[in-house]
Amino acid sequence: MAIPALVKSLDGSKARVDFGEGVLRDVNVSLVDAKAGDYVLVHAGYAIQTVDEEDALETLALWKEILATEKDPGS
Amino acid sequence: MSEKLRFRDPELAKEIVQKMRKITPKGEHVKFCHVCGTHEWTITHYGLRSLLPRNVEVIAGPGCPVCIVPAAEIDEAVQLAQKGVVITCFGDVLRVPGSQMSLLEAKAEGADVRVVYGVSDAVEIAKREQDKEFVFSAVGFETTAPSTAIEALGNPPENFSFLVSHRLIPPAMELLLGVGDLNISGFLAPGHVSAIIGMKPYELFPRVYRMPTVVAGFEPIDVLMGIYMLLKQHTQGTALLENEYSRVVKWEGNPKALEVMDQAFAVTGGNWRGIGRLPNSALKLRNQLVAYDTREKYDVHIEQGKDILLGCECHLVIIGKIKPNECPMFMKACTPAKPVGACMVSNEGTCRVWAKTTASQPIN
Ligand code: SF4
Numbered sequence: 236m237a238i239p240a241l242v243k244s245l246d247g248s249k250a251r252v253d254f255g256e257g258v259l260r261d262v263n264v265s266l267v268d269a270k271a272g273d274y275v276l277v278h279a280g281y282a283i284q285t286v287d288e289e290d291a292l293e294t295l296a297l298w299k300e301i302l303a304t305e306k307d308p309g310s
Numbered sequence: 311m312s313e314k315l316r317f318r319d320p321e322l323a324k325e326i327v328q329k330m331r332k333i334t335p336k337g338e339h340v341k342f343c344h345v346c347g348t349h350e351w352t353i354t355h356y357g358l359r360s361l362l363p364r365n366v367e368v369i370a371g372p373g374c375p376v377c378i379v380p381a382a383e384i385d386e387a388v389q390l391a392q393k394g395v396v397i398t399c400f401g402d403v404l405r406v407p408g409s410q411m412s413l414l415e416a417k418a419e420g421a422d423v424r425v426v427y428g429v430s431d432a433v434e435i436a437k438r439e440q441d442k443e444f445v446f447s448a449v450g451f452e453t454t455a456p457s458t459a460i461e462a463l464g465n466p467p468e469n470f471s472f473l474v475s476h477r478l479i480p481p482a483m484e485l486l487l488g489v490g491d492l493n494i495s496g497f498l499a500p501g502h503v504s505a506i507i508g509m510k511p512y513e514l515f516p517r518v519y520r521m522p523t524v525v526a527g528f529e530p531i532d533v534l535m536g537i538y539m540l541l542k543q544h545t546q547g548t549a550l551l552e553n554e555y556s557r558v559v560k561w562e563g564n565p566k567a568l569e570v571m572d573q574a575f576a577v578t579g580g581n582w583r584g585i586g587r588l589p590n591s592a593l594k595l596r597n598q599l600v601a602y603d604t605r606e607k608y609d610v611h612i613e614q615g616k617d618i619l620l621g622c623e624c625h626l627v628i629i630g631k632i633k634p635n636e637c638p639m640f641m642k643a644c645t646p647a648k649p650v651g652a653c654m655v656s657n658e659g660t661c662r663v664w665a666k667t668t669a670s671q672p673i674n
Binding site: 236266278280281284286288290294295298302303 | 351430457460531
């Protein structure tokens, strides 16, 4: 299972991240280009990808729009 | 994670479900398959199956990396543990049954078996305790393999080696298409594996097999939206590769992760518990890292183990042929406290996910 976390600070390949409970943990960020303030997806102590916050908000907005306007196939 | 990003909006969920109902073809049973323990968790935990139109079904394929580790590979770890080597592993691996015993049982008999959160913790322990030999049981799909790769390439100490049990997801998906009477109409592809491998490895499913394929994330809205996208393709008679989880999954995946995986591992054939041997589905350390390959270092090569105990139906649960509650042992002889099969051991195992949530959630 991978869990999103907020990058608080960086030190080489290590980063301090917050999983949302206010507890800070060290994770390895050598697989991603992350900076403080980014969200990363953490799996077994490694950040495996950054989470694109802007894209997430756009996606949600887009879905709402699509669902509101989309013609049902065959109707 | 900021609330806005949680993808749990009940209003939106309702809208998606209404849309689904409108486009679902009548008089036809539509079955989609996911291959991810976390998808199963989201679907079961949030009772999503009960929201779907009656004739739409989502089944769980081989999405639990711990469940599919063959008994022979647990036996290898147990054998080494009994010889005095320290075995480090993820917590989930501890109770996975081997042919004779699990690592937990070996530990109870005095072997030194330690649970770690990640491979880097195991390496750190080995550096601190240089008078002992350490093995890390490297279990996991493409999500986990890059972390093993980094540590293997990062000059681990001489007293450390990797018992690699990594497996690859796309070959397992291809296998499912060959299983008679499974009749899948689309794949909900796993988000976290895809964060690493990207979209390209799934191209063959729509192209060669005409199988709609949607990569989806793990929040309830992600899963519902993914199912809706599959349903839409199915209704329209198209077969496309789509990405619901674009906030994490890029077309090219994670190039850095793919590069370290390629440097550290070669792709080879591998056995899957309950499935058998799948070509090009496993990873093996490359020749230049052979000093860190546990099997070579200690010459342990167990080919055959006892994968499925008498009466356990894990081999059918793993490929989605039956639901956990169709196994006669489910919640009788086999419970999370006393698991019989591997599917009841891991938090990502379908039987365990069902066992932990059936009490509170309706499941179709
Ligand atoms: S309920 Fe237990 S015995 Fe039955 S298939 Fe699941 S893990 Fe195996």
